[in-house]
Amino acid sequence: MAQATLSNPSTTLTFDRSIRQSVRGMQTSDGAGVKLTRVVGTPLLRRIDPFLMLDEFRSDEPQDYLAGFPDHPHRGFETITYMIAGRFRHRDNKGHEGILAAGGAQWMTAGRGIVHSEMPEQEEGLVHGFQLWLNLPRKDKMCEPSYRDLQSEDIPRVTLPGGSVVRVLGGAVGDVTGPISGRATEPVYLDVELARGDAADLPVPAGHEGFVYPFAGDVVVGRPGHERTLARGELGVLTPGDGVRLRAKDGSARALVVAGKPLGEPVVQYGPFVMTTPEEVEQAVRDFQAGRF
Numbered sequence: 472m473a474q475a476t477l478s479n480p481s482t483t484l485t486f487d488r489s490i491r492q493s494v495r496g497m498q499t500s501d502g503a504g505v506k507l508t509r510v511v512g513t514p515l516l517r518r519i520d521p522f523l524m525l526d527e528f529r530s531d532e533p534q535d536y537l538a539g540f541p542d543h544p545h546r547g548f549e550t551i552t553y554m555i556a557g558r559f560r561h562r563d564n565k566g567h568e569g570i571l572a573a574g575g576a577q578w579m580t581a582g583r584g585i586v587h588s589e590m591p592e593q594e595e596g597l598v599h600g601f602q603l604w605l606n607l608p609r610k611d612k613m614c615e616p617s618y619r620d621l622q623s624e625d626i627p628r629v630t631l632p633g634g635s636v637v638r639v640l641g642g643a644v645g646d647v648t649g650p651i652s653g654r655a656t657e658p659v660y661l662d663v664e665l666a667r668g669d670a671a672d673l674p675v676p677a678g679h680e681g682f683v684y685p686f687a688g689d690v691v692v693g694r695p696g697h698e699r700t701l702a703r704g705e706l707g708v709l710t711p712g713d714g715v716r717l718r719a720k721d722g723s724a725r726a727l728v729v730a731g732k733p734l735g736e737p738v739v740q741y742g743p744f745v746m747t748t749p750e751e752v753e754q755a756v757r758d759f760q761a762g763r764f
């Protein structure tokens with residue numbers, strides 16, 4: 472496993488982002504009846520360009536997750552699924568198959584079309600994870616579908632000077648870069664485990680739109696004088712800046728820090744088809760119904 476200790480943090484950054492809006496997720500169900508919390512992609516927060524959706528699923532009640540997500544299509548964007556606990560199996564019509572296990576992630580580029588299933592590989596116990604939908608620029612929406620399984624050991628960890636640990640799925644902390652890269656949106660995806668008493672400074676490139684989402688404990692976001700506390704399950708949209716400071720409100724905490732370069736293109740979404748015009752969405756529906764995915 473790649474591990475690094477950040478002993479010489481960049482001094483040229485000001486980590487001056489704070490929170491401009493906060494929102495709680497809405498309980499819903501998707502797939503064949505999986506209970507989840509939709510945090511981005513609701514009437515309260517439609518999207519944060521280039522992100523279309525964020526779902527958190529977390530339950531130790533088998534009836535909440537057993538039905539899974541049987542075969543369904545996607546076109547025009549990417550999904551990043553990150554598992555904190557539990558196991559799911561992915562299978563798609565391009566011949567990819569993989570296990571999503573605790574600490575691992577799956578990065579799927581639907582491109583011009585994929586049909587896949589995401590089903591639990593367990594009949595009891597805790598399932599906890601996130602699915603993020605990342606938009607593709609118009610020019611890349613019809614690209615060849617691709618799929619990458621990232622096991623826990625494929626995701627580098629950085630220990631910050633104050634003891635907090637950052638798992639870098641996408642973006643960079645110091646000179647450690649995450650495996651999710653090579654996209655026009657330059658996605659940053661950090662899982663930050665905040666150590667007691669530490670003020671963790673995380674780089675979030677200027678010009679990116681982003682958010683902080685605490686999923687264990689409450690997190691104080693921002694520099695002194697601009698601090699704002701986010702409770703567990705409360706998403707905070709970031710103001711502009713070059714980075715963000717986080718600390719656990721009490722004891723320790725854990726949060727996602729996610730950001731990307733906004734596309735600034737029209738978004739026309741019909742369920743799992745996300746394109747830039749109504750005609751492109753109609754074409755996606757016709758192509759799917761005709762078995763062209």
Ligand code: FE2
Nearest residue numbers: 543545587589
């Ligand atoms: Fe899916």
